[in-house]
Amino acid sequence: MPLISVHNLVKEFSGQRVLNGINLEVYEGDLKVVMGPSGCGKSTLLRCLNRLIEPTSGTIHFRGQDITGADVDIRALRQSIGFVFQQFALYRHLSVLDNVTLALLKLRGMSKAEAEEKALHELNRLGIATHRDKYPSQISGGQKQRVALARALAMDPVVIFFDEPTSALDPVMSREVADLINQMRAENVTMLCVTHDLRLARQISDRVVFLDEGVVKAEDTIDHLCNAHSDSKINDFFSSGVRGQ
Amino acid sequence: MSDWSIFRDDLIEQMPLILGGLGKTLELTAIISLTGFLLGIVVFYLSLSPSRFVRSIIRGYISFFIGMPLIVLLFLIYYGMPQWGISLSPFTVAVLGFTFNVAAYNAAYLTTAHNGLDPVEAEAARAQGFNRLQIFKLITLPQVLRLSIPALTNQVICNLKDSSVAFLIQYTEFFARMQEVAATNFQFFKAYFFSALVYLALVSLIVLASRALERRYILPT
Ligand SMILES: Nc1ncnc2c1ncn2[C@@H]1O[C@H](COP(=O)(O)OP(=O)(O)OP(=O)(O)O)[C@@H](O)[C@H]1O
Ligand SMILES: [Mg+2]
Numbered sequence: 001m002p003l004i005s006v007h008n009l010v011k012e013f014s015g016q017r018v019l020n021g022i023n024l025e026v027y028e029g030d031l032k033v034v035m036g037p038s039g040c041g042k043s044t045l046l047r048c049l050n051r052l053i054e055p056t057s058g059t060i061h062f063r064g065q066d067i068t069g070a071d072v073d074i075r076a077l078r079q080s081i082g083f084v085f086q087q088f089a090l091y092r093h094l095s096v097l098d099n100v101t102l103a104l105l106k107l108r109g110m111s112k113a114e115a116e117e118k119a120l121h122e123l124n125r126l127g128i129a130t131h132r133d134k135y136p137s138q139i140s141g142g143q144k145q146r147v148a149l150a151r152a153l154a155m156d157p158v159v160i161f162f163d164e165p166t167s168a169l170d171p172v173m174s175r176e177v178a179d180l181i182n183q184m185r186a187e188n189v190t191m192l193c194v195t196h197d198l199r200l201a202r203q204i205s206d207r208v209v210f211l212d213e214g215v216v217k218a219e220d221t222i223d224h225l226c227n228a229h230s231d232s233k234i235n236d237f238f239s240s241g242v243r244g245q
Numbered sequence: 246m247s248d249w250s251i252f253r254d255d256l257i258e259q260m261p262l263i264l265g266g267l268g269k270t271l272e273l274t275a276i277i278s279l280t281g282f283l284l285g286i287v288v289f290y291l292s293l294s295p296s297r298f299v300r301s302i303i304r305g306y307i308s309f310f311i312g313m314p315l316i317v318l319l320f321l322i323y324y325g326m327p328q329w330g331i332s333l334s335p336f337t338v339a340v341l342g343f344t345f346n347v348a349a350y351n352a353a354y355l356t357t358a359h360n361g362l363d364p365v366e367a368e369a370a371r372a373q374g375f376n377r378l379q380i381f382k383l384i385t386l387p388q389v390l391r392l393s394i395p396a397l398t399n400q401v402i403c404n405l406k407d408s409s410v411a412f413l414i415q416y417t418e419f420f421a422r423m424q425e426v427a428a429t430n431f432q433f434f435k436a437y438f439f440s441a442l443v444y445l446a447l448v449s450l451i452v453l454a455s456r457a458l459e460r461r462y463i464l465p466t
Contacts, residue, residue: 050372052368052371052372075374075375075376076374078371078372078373078374079373079374081372083369083372083373085365085368085369085372087363087365089363089365089366089368089369090366090369091366091369091370091384092363092366092388092464093384093387093388093391093464102383103373103374103375106375106379106383107373107374107375135464135465137464137465137466138465151373155373
């Protein structure tokens with residue numbers, strides 16, 4: 001049984017169809033990479049999956065349960081999904097350590113000592129514990145992304161979503177993030193990553209899902225997609241990425 | 246010279262009343278600063294409500310109390326309400342009138358600061374599973390308050406200065422007492438000059454406290 005199974009997902013914003021019947025499955029231990037041009041609805045898809053956005057129609061099964069219904073405990077659902085944002089979204093008034101402990105204290109009800117131990121464990125795992133007392137404004141973009149990931153991992157999520165984890169980073173830092181994702185993959189963390197960064201996609205996966213015009217256009221290896229595909233949209237997207245390398 | 250000594254003698258003679266008035270000025274200022282602060286936070290929280298109805302009520306509240314001259318509001322409650330059978334003490338009227346007024350201003354300052362925040366942090370908190378009130382308490386409010394320290398403490402200064410209009414509804418605060426001093430010896434310049442010095446000294450204290458608060462809570466950049 002897939003961990004996440006999306007069936008015929010539609011999302012309209014005031015009449016404009018952004019997602020037009022998405023079908024997608026994520027299995028435990030998967031690293032699923034979703035690519036597509038800017039504005040094709042990648043962020044919208046991720047936000048529908050944890051109900052930050054209400055889908056217009058379709059079903060989303062999470063561990064076998066349909067989570068599109070009204071009686072679903074949305075906040076419990078969100079706690080089991082780690083979300084790493086493009087702009088890091090660290091809480092700027094909290095230190096690195098407090099960014100990670102906040103949810104442990106307030107949502108998991110841990111004691112301060114327990115929460116700090118758990119947070120330091122995650123910060124150590126990502127090699128950033130030495131910055132524990134700094135504020136987000138005092139660390140680099142790559143370091144922020146590590147903290148954001150540590151904050152997500154601390155909640156022991158079932159799956160981690162990455163929304164364009166590298167688009168605010170330079171190539172060196174992007175490489176760092178790719179290494180992190182590979183590290184997580186080696187530790188068997190289930191991940192769903194949306195990106196339009198072909199370089200990142202290559203570094204973390206050989207297969208991608210290609211999203212365009214609100215539907216999944218293809219799911220294939222990057223090599224196949226890059227090699228003169230019959231679909232002109234796919235061709236445009238992946239060949240420009242190749243030239244950009 | 247002898248003028249000054251007469252004034253000084255009157256001042257000393259009336260000192261217990263003056264100090265009493267000063268106490269009432271400080272009491273009113275402290276109370277309305279606190280109640281206006283707390284109600285301002287509540288109004289600000291409601292202004293973020295997902296309900297369009299609640300938001301428009303709050304917008305109406307803020308425009309009404311910012312648009313209404315305080316003195317009119319105080320007279321309306323103090324002199325107007327008794328005609329409806331509601332008589333309140335000068336102190337109660339002052340606290341009520343000021344609180345509604347100050348809360349409207351404070352809520353407007355907090356809203357301005359909120360407009361400058363990056364909404365992605367609140368979204369990250371939502372994605373972590375926090376509820377609306379938790380996000381407000383843990384993320385939005387701490388950030389907005391930090392950004393608003395100058396505006397909020399400036400409001401405390403306004404509260405101190407404006408508290409002097411309460412004498413018009415029979416609240417015998419510091420300025421009312423100083424008018425009495427002036428009336429006994431007709432030394433108007435000295436009495437009001439002395440009043441000015443006292444207000445300036447108090448304002449300076451508030452400014453110093455504000456700077457200390459800012460230093461304590463400023464975020465590193
Ligand atoms: N809240 C909203 N209201 C109206 N339209 C929206 C809203 N959110 C997104 N859209 C529209 O939906 C489309 C898809 O947006 P989305 O952010 O999901 O794209 P994306 O693939 O993540 O793009 P990018 O690569 O730039 O991040 C865009 O055309 C956008 O204008
Ligand atoms: Mg996006």
